[in-house]
Amino acid sequence: MTRIKCCGMTRVEDALLAARLGADAIGVVLTARSKRQVSLAQAQAIVDAMPPFVTTVALCMDDEASFVQEIIDMVRPSLLQFHGDESDEWCAQFGHPYLKAIAMGDGAAALWRLRDHPHAAGLLLDGHGLGEAGGSGKAFDWSVMPHDLRQPLILAGGLTPANVQAAIRVAKPWAVDVSSGIESAPGIKDPDKLRNFIAAVRAAS
Numbered sequence: 001m002t003r004i005k006c007c008g009m010t011r012v013e014d015a016l017l018a019a020r021l022g023a024d025a026i027g028v029v030l031t032a033r034s035k036r037q038v039s040l041a042q043a044q045a046i047v048d049a050m051p052p053f054v055t056t057v058a059l060c061m062d063d064e065a066s067f068v069q070e071i072i073d074m075v076r077p078s079l080l081q082f083h084g085d086e087s088d089e090w091c092a093q094f095g096h097p098y099l100k101a102i103a104m105g106d107g108a109a110a111l112w113r114l115r116d117h118p119h120a121a122g123l124l125l126d127g128h129g130l131g132e133a134g135g136s137g138k139a140f141d142w143s144v145m146p147h148d149l150r151q152p153l154i155l156a157g158g159l160t161p162a163n164v165q166a167a168i169r170v171a172k173p174w175a176v177d178v179s180s181g182i183e184s185a186p187g188i189k190d191p192d193k194l195r196n197f198i199a200a201v202r203a204a205s
């Protein structure tokens, strides 16, 4: 069964709908680099509203360590997600479980970066290029997804209700991650797209 993370939540009602429809995880983006940025208080409200067994993920991107510590203390997410150029050692300093996003937009040459994060609980392979923000709606070549890594791999970037089944067939990921593909505007989730996305993943796996 392929797990589902719905990212870029800015409203409690969208995150609750995702959970009710069967999403395994929701994400909130705290970095100022995002059109979907939420405040610490908004992120806390979304995380606190989640029912048991829904994993909550808080995203940062090359942010200050003190800000990351504030996120851990105030938002109390299940996982952090580091979306920038953070090193393994830097991400591990907080002693909090995390996903490391890997920018796959530069093609197969990006694959070496997957080996650089042994302390990450999972690796999120995204379609953006190095230095670019996530939530870009850009897909990468799913056929380069490796199958010899110890960590679970999360496929992200440009996924939609229409292409997610093909993506799962080709990449065989542990989980899929979606943000813009289930939106009507940045940060505003569209209930029909959300429903169709989750149904498509469930039908594929």
Ligand SMILES: O=C(O)c1ccccc1NCC(=O)[C@H](O)[C@H](O)COP(=O)(O)O
Residues within 6 Å of the ligand: 007, 008, 027, 029, 031, 033, 034, 035, 036, 037, 059, 060, 061, 083, 126, 127, 133, 134, 135, 136, 137, 138, 156, 157, 158, 159, 177, 178, 179, 180, 181
């Ligand atoms: O979503 C953002 O705005 C964002 C900004 C800066 C860093 C990370 C960001 N999102 C990270 C995610 O996990 C997205 O879900 C992922 O990039 C996929 O987005 P999309 O291609 O829109 O499905």
